[in-house]
Amino acid sequence: MPEWLKDIVPALGIVVMATGTLVVPVLSWVVRRGLVSQDDLRETLVPVQAGLSDLAGRLQRIEGEVRHMPAADDIAELAERTQRLEADIRHLPTVEDVAALREALARLEGGIATVGEEQRRQGRAIERVEEYIIRRLEAK
Incomplete structure (x- = not known):
């Protein structure tokens, strides 16, 4: 797996979670201020929560795909071959x-x-x- 992708996947998870944790308090604050009714809030909140769960599902799927990429398998195979070669080289004069x-x-x-x-x-x-x-x- 490319290093940059390893760094991005957890960051996307944090962004999704942070967005979810920030949207609800902001909307609650707006309601308390009297700018939005409870019904309007529910109508707005339901699609946002659905979008968040969709993003979380996509993120999990992407993480799974990244773990099973052919490049990751190739890297694992190369690491194994390297270990075998190092073991063989130890016996050489x-x-x-x-x-x-x-x-x-x-x-x-x-x-x-x-x-x-x-x-x-x-x-x-x-x-x-x-x-x-x-x-x-x-x-x-």
Whole structure:
């Protein structure tokens, strides 16, 4: 529901109620002053009261229509989707988490490179030992 409509609907209700509460005392005052007879007052008051009840009925109908507008349903659906997305996002890693993962990965890559170099050295040492053993066996 648009914000401006939310503000207007209660204001219309107040205007209708204020009009009703002001019309009766004013008409009573006029009667007391002797300008209008009781019959004239009743004739005037009945349509005014009917108009007020008609306005109150219209106001209630408008309030009901505003509550059930498609836009209000769309807004509720968007709010629900936003809540679901926020819940999903809470489980994702933060910037700090990603930075820590990158640091750990860099250390791991460095460790793997060190292990690889150590294996190459061991491989060369094993080759030298094999050559030595082969030469000793051939010399006999």
